[in-house]
Amino acid sequence: DVKVTQSSRYLVKRTGEKVFLECVQDMDHENMFWYRQDPGLGLRLIYFSYDVKMKEKGDIPEGYSVSREKKERFSLILESASTNQTSMYLCASRLAGAGEQFFGPGTRLTVL
């Protein structure tokens, strides 16, 4: 079974803090993705990565950055957290060329 794990299920941070969200997959998938999910807005793609050290902006990259130093790990960074970044953050991975994408359990981030 594909397993995608995320470092925290729940996280509370203060405005202006730097926040790191970690995602690890154990199936040697090339492609990894970060989404945020908000009521009424659905899943929105923040950043994705085709392979190690590669990254592409998604639909809403502003205020975020990413890092992919190892194939199994994809990190999302909020340089200076703001209250409008309070959301559910979901990581996903998939094999290159395949369609099926698998999600981690999510991190519910609250920025106060």
Place this chain on the structure above:
Amino acid sequence: QKEVEQNSGPLSVPEGAIASLNCTYSDRVSQSFFWYRQYSGKSPELIMSIYSNGDKEDGRFTAQLNKASQYVSLLIRDSQPSDSATYLCAGLTGGGNKLTFGTGTQLKVEL
């Protein structure tokens, strides 16, 4: 037009009935589609994929793809209360590099 569109619902069906969930897509979406189920507070779980025109069955689930009309549907037979969830439709976009999701349809199966 949004790339992938779904009716948000809620769609209510009685236990044992067939639930029909629909999704339409634009020309920007390639012909590979996926249905995910998401329980409240949980992450999406892949339940079906469909790549070619027609029907694909897996247990109580049937996915249907109609390329001419640009819609995808998911039928759930013998609906159970445990099927109550939000169902997300997704299609490949960006030259097949990423999935674009609809906003989801909430299904309620009532006793």
